[in-house]
Amino acid sequence: MNSTLLKLISSLVFIILIVAIPILIVATTVQVYSHSEALYTAGFEKYNISQRTSISDIQLRQVAKQMVDYFSGKGQTPQLTVNKHGEPLPLYNEKELIHMEDVRNIVQLFTILQIVSILIFIGMAILIYVMNGLEKLLMGIQIGAIVTGVLTGVLIIWSLIDFNSLFLLFHYISFTNNLWVLDPAKDYLIMMFPEGFFNDAAILIVSSILIEAAIIWVAAYLIKMVSIRKASAD
Template sequence: MKLTTPDWPRLSAWTLAVVLPLLIISAVIAAAFNFQPLYEYGFSRYNVAEATGLAPAELTKAAHGLTAYFNSGDEFIDLVVVKDGEPFTLFNEREIIHLYDVKALIRLDYLGLDVSLGYSLLVAGLLFYRRQRQLLAAPVFWGGSLTLAVVAALGLAAAIDFNAFFTRFHMISFANDFWLLDPSTDYLIMLFPGGFWQDAVIFLGLGIVIIAAVAAFIGWRSLGRQNIDKNSGD
């Protein structure tokens, strides 16, 4: 019995069909958490200045403080703004602990982005080096398509009942109930009310869909060209 040698380049390429969704989704989430215009949009749309009593400049300071914290080595956030002309510590202990948990999720997302990006670049680089880049076409098409399917399923769940979707996400993501905050006293909820998160999910979904659709289209076009070249060679 003759044993065949595994086609490692082809197998490596096909792993990208699974890695690509992680890369696209984690990249868009990372970008969104650092996208200041999204914060500013929410503050303006939901009259956050009126709800919090903070001037627009202080809201901008709060947004920059949050993104700086998420990207820092600090364990807990200590964000001081000015309210009614006096220094004001924005978040209470419960909110600080929840933001610590949120930061852990963001760091996990960063890790997923780093690993998936590094792996994708390694595989693609090796295939280009071996002059076998045509092996990327099908995995890129199916990776983009799988990403679209995942987003469609999650989007449908969110569209049917966003509150249930949002609650289930928190129950799965956090091992405690510090995410249960009071919108009348806790500034984290005042800064980011429920409507903001609905808009943010739509923003994330659109970003992921656009990138995944482009990837699937590129893969599809490449497959089409390969078929044309193959038929021409025949």
């Protein structure tokens, strides 16, 4: 294999590693929070959902558990029966159930992205280590962390300027229908998860991504410093 081709392959592997890092961080973070009952119940408490919907806190905790089970594949449906104004009725209508299925498909997509990005990262990391050594690998990891931070920073600035436009763009990109346009006067899904909840969740997710990226960068830096000192001592 000639040196030009080897350099090309090395550069390509390096770029793939860098791209895999933000995908891995974002996919993992979304996975963690989309399967967090605590996130949903905290939102219910903050926005007084029990008072707004006349659904008890105990039942709302069941709603959160049912949703997590549905997203994780343990449950076949998010539907459950709750007491609305003292009468047992199904929580979601057909439109909401179809939308929830669309949401589950997105969550499952992030699961796939997480698995694929992990495998790609491991594969590229091994190749870079073998071809170029530890220092090059750590450099790639640091660049990937920086790229993650920059992209997240752009989203943060956008959300601070106009969160509503970012929120709408996400839905237009993610869904092929308009079933996500719900009526807060009669659709319990939007009653339980108002825009403020999604704003809070977005802040939590991007903050976590920034922290994770910073930890990865610092860890790579420290490993690099230890490696340099060890090489100098030898």
